[in-house]
Amino acid sequence: MAANPRFPKLPHALMTLGVICLLVGSYLGLFVAPPEHYMGEVQRIMYVHVPTAWNWMLSVLFAFGAAMAFLFTSDFKWDARLEAGLEVGALLGFLLCCQGAIWAKPTWGVWWDWDPRLTSTAVLLCSFAGILALRRFVDDPPKRAVLCSVATIIAAVDLPIVYFSVRWWNSLHQMQSSPATVSSQFHLPLRLNAFGILFLMSGFIAMRSRIASQRLSEELAPPPQEFAEELA
Amino acid sequence: MSRSRIFLLAALAIAAIGFAVIAGTGISKNLVYYWSPNDIAHAGDKAYGATIRLGGQVAPGSVHMGNGSMLDFEVTDRRATVHVKSNGVPPQMFREGIGVVVEGTMTRAGYFQSDRLMVSHNNEYRAPKAGEQIDAKKLIKSTKGIE
Numbered sequence: 001m002a003a004n005p006r007f008p009k010l011p012h013a014l015m016t017l018g019v020i021c022l023l024v025g026s027y028l029g030l031f032v033a034p035p036e037h038y039m040g041e042v043q044r045i046m047y048v049h050v051p052t053a054w055n056w057m058l059s060v061l062f063a064f065g066a067a068m069a070f071l072f073t074s075d076f077k078w079d080a081r082l083e084a085g086l087e088v089g090a091l092l093g094f095l096l097c098c099q100g101a102i103w104a105k106p107t108w109g110v111w112w113d114w115d116p117r118l119t120s121t122a123v124l125l126c127s128f129a130g131i132l133a134l135r136r137f138v139d140d141p142p143k144r145a146v147l148c149s150v151a152t153i154i155a156a157v158d159l160p161i162v163y164f165s166v167r168w169w170n171s172l173h174q175m176q177s178s179p180a181t182v183s184s185q186f187h188l189p190l191r192l193n194a195f196g197i198l199f200l201m202s203g204f205i206a207m208r209s210r211i212a213s214q215r216l217s218e219e220l221a222p223p224p225q226e227f228a229e230e231l232a
Numbered sequence: 233m234s235r236s237r238i239f240l241l242a243a244l245a246i247a248a249i250g251f252a253v254i255a256g257t258g259i260s261k262n263l264v265y266y267w268s269p270n271d272i273a274h275a276g277d278k279a280y281g282a283t284i285r286l287g288g289q290v291a292p293g294s295v296h297m298g299n300g301s302m303l304d305f306e307v308t309d310r311r312a313t314v315h316v317k318s319n320g321v322p323p324q325m326f327r328e329g330i331g332v333v334v335e336g337t338m339t340r341a342g343y344f345q346s347d348r349l350m351v352s353h354n355n356e357y358r359a360p361k362a363g364e365q366i367d368a369k370k371l372i373k374s375t376k377g378i379e
Contacts, residue, residue: 033359034359034360035360036357036358036359037358037359037360037361038325038327038353038358039325039353039357043357046357067243068240068244070236071236071237071239071240071243072236072237072240074234074236106323106324106325107323107324107325107351107353108323108325108350108351108352108353109322109323109325109326109349109350109351110348110350113333113350114265115265116263116265146236146239149236149239149240149243150239150242150243153240153243153244153246153247154243154246154247154250156247157247157250157251157254160251160255161251161254161255164255168255169263169264169265170264170265170266170268170287171265172265172333172350172352174352174353174354174355175354175355176355177355177356177357178355181354181355181356181357182356182357183357183358183359185359186357186359
């Protein structure tokens with residue numbers, strides 16, 4: 001079978017694997033695992049919220065790595081990967097806040113509060129949205145790449161703050177759970193969905209950076225002969 | 233060194249300084265999401281009047297339902313206790329011994345008047361133990377002998 005450039009094999013395989021993991025994990029989480037002792041059925045949103053949180057942090061880390069790699073190498077393939085990381089990071093961050101609000105209303109009693117964990121997460125989500133807006137404002141590819149890389153590195157400072165917020169300050173959000181604080185019956189759906197979102201996210205990033213690098217190569221290509229003469 | 237590597241160093245330097253300021257200096261001490269009952273006990277006049285959040289554990293045996301949605305309970309951190317009067321329907325998770333964050337004001341009468349009650353649970357998620365699962369069939373059978 002000839003390789004189809006519009007449907008590359010690696011992202012395709014990753015996304016398929018991700019969807020399979022998510023289907024099996026969500027089935028186990030919704031129908032096989034028991035409800036939580038105090039929270040009851042509401043706790044099942046954990047099987048998407050926690051994997052989303054882990055992978056959102058990974059996507060921010062990926063964007064941070066791509067930004068550093070671009071500034072270090074000046075290779076535009078890293079700018080394309082940065083664009084993909086920023087978009088997928090913004091998507092996962094948005095999903096994370098929505099799922100969190102849905103879980104918070106029945107358990108905490110409120111959709112949202114300005115707790116350190118929630119606030120620092122919102123700051124990072126807004127920074128990513130802002131950097132994505134910045135990408136649309138700057139037309140010159142080298143200038144755009146440098147500006148977005150610098151902004152991403154500075155925005156990523158918030159990632160360890162999000163992680164440690166529940167330890168440094170008192171907060172409404174509980175501390176990180178560990179396998180010891182979560183019943184073993186909840187582990188398998190949680191892990192399957194974590195890998196599911198990881199594969200899906202990796203597929204998205206691979207696909208999105210291909211699109212970005214195609215657009216970049218068009219932007220960076222020298223103008224066709226007739227235009228070059230006109231410009232001269 | 234290329235221009236973009238200078239940008240890399242500058243960005244990393246700004247990021248590192250920013251992180252150090254937030255994590256390592258007194259700024260983090262000024263970020264207070266809620267006061268504990270002990271903080272309020274030691275705050276003197278500062279505790280009164282302003283809208284603040286109070287966080288702690290609902291003292292066992294202290295919950296009293298009043299008229300309508302009025303709710304009385306005590307919030308404790310095992311060093312001090314604050315009496316809370318709350319109006320508003322509490323979340324389903326509200327019970328004795330659980331963590332709460334209440335928003336409102338400390339009154340001169342010595343109680344905390346709250347209109348926003350939030351439940352703060354810990355990081356433990358437990359499946360019900362085998363004996364605790366409610367079996368509807370058994371429950372129906374158990375009432376058979378009642379006359």
